[in-house]
Structures are given as structure tokens and as C-alpha cells.
Amino acid sequence: MEVMNRILSESDVKNKQMEFPARSLSAFPLPDGQNSVQFVAFDMNEQQWSLKVSIRNEGRYSKPWLRGEWGDYVHQKGLQKGDKVILTMDEEESGERIYRIRAERKMFGFWYSIDDQQ
Numbered sequence: 001m002e003v004m005n006r007i008l009s010e011s012d013v014k015n016k017q018m019e020f021p022a023r024s025l026s027a028f029p030l031p032d033g034q035n036s037v038q039f040v041a042f043d044m045n046e047q048q049w050s051l052k053v054s055i056r057n058e059g060r061y062s063k064p065w066l067r068g069e070w071g072d073y074v075h076q077k078g079l080q081k082g083d084k085v086i087l088t089m090d091e092e093e094s095g096e097r098i099y100r101i102r103a104e105r106k107m108f109g110f111w112y113s114i115d116d117q118q
Contacts, residue, residue, distance in 0.1 A: 003027040003099070004087040013079050016071030020053055020064035027089050027097075028053045038068065041087065041099040044115035049073050049101060077103045077114050084111060 004024045012018040028037045036054035043049065052068035079085075084104040089097050103114040 001027070001089050001091075002086065003089050004085070006085050008079060008081055008083050008085060010081045013074050013081055013083075016067065018066040018070055018085070020066045022064055024087075025053070025055070025064055030055070039097070039099055041101040043073075043100070044102050044113060051099075051101075073101070073103075079103055079114070080105070082106065083114065 004021055006012075006018070006021065008018070028039065030037050035056070036052055038050065038052045041049050041051055049069045049072070051066055051070060051073075053064055053066055055064045073079075082105075084106070086102050086104065088100045090100075091097050104111040105114050106112075
């Protein structure tokens with residue numbers, strides 16, 4: 001299941017956090033009384049990235065953010081404004097959730113995996 005498909009902003013690549021679509025929060029059940037959940041996502045090279053989805057405790061809207069090793073992921077992949085990040089989740093029969101993250105860059109009108117270029 002595709003959890004998120006986002007074109008990166010300048011802020012997403014310069015800061016160590018990315019604005020996370022609120023509609024994607026259902027893929028991350030927050031424990032009662034908590035405002036964040038940590039998870040591991042595997043990239044296309046099977047490297048693990050420890051990520052964290054968090055929401056603010058105050059205000060009218062939850063305004064979720066993706067943090068954790070996000071800044072390291074951006075740096076290693078050489079991500080830029082305009083690149084795309086896709087996060088998917090598969091639920092195993094055991095109930096375990098497996099997350100995958102990949103980055104793409106648009107060249108000559110087509111999206112190409114950045115993982116393939118490394």
C-alpha cells in the first residue's frame with residue numbers, strides 16, 4: 001500500500017524533517033497518549049532507515065512531520081527540491097508492518113529511481 005508520494009520542497013531537503021501528509025497517518029498507529037511513533041523503512045538497497053512520524057500536541061491540526069534519520073537519508077541520496085519520495089507499507093500475515101522508502105528524480109520527463117544511481 002502506498003502511504004505517501006511527495007514532491008520535496010526546499011524545506012524538506014534543507015531541514016532534518018519533512019512535512020508529512022496528514023492523510024497518511026493511518027499507516028502509523030500512535031500509541032494512546034503519544035504524539036510520535038518510530039519505524040524502520042528499507043530503501044531499494046535494503047538499507048534500514050530509522051524514521052519517526054510525530055504530530056504536534058497543540059493546535060487545530062495535527063501537522064505531522066517525518067524525522068529520525070530523514071536528514072541522513074536526504075544527504076546520502078543527494079535529494080533536491082523537486083525530487084519525489086515514495087513510502088509504502090505491506091502488512092504481513094503476522095500483523096508486522098514492513099515499510100519501504102524510495103526516491104526518484106525527474107529527468108527528460110520521466111521519473112528515475114535515485115537508488116539505482118548509487
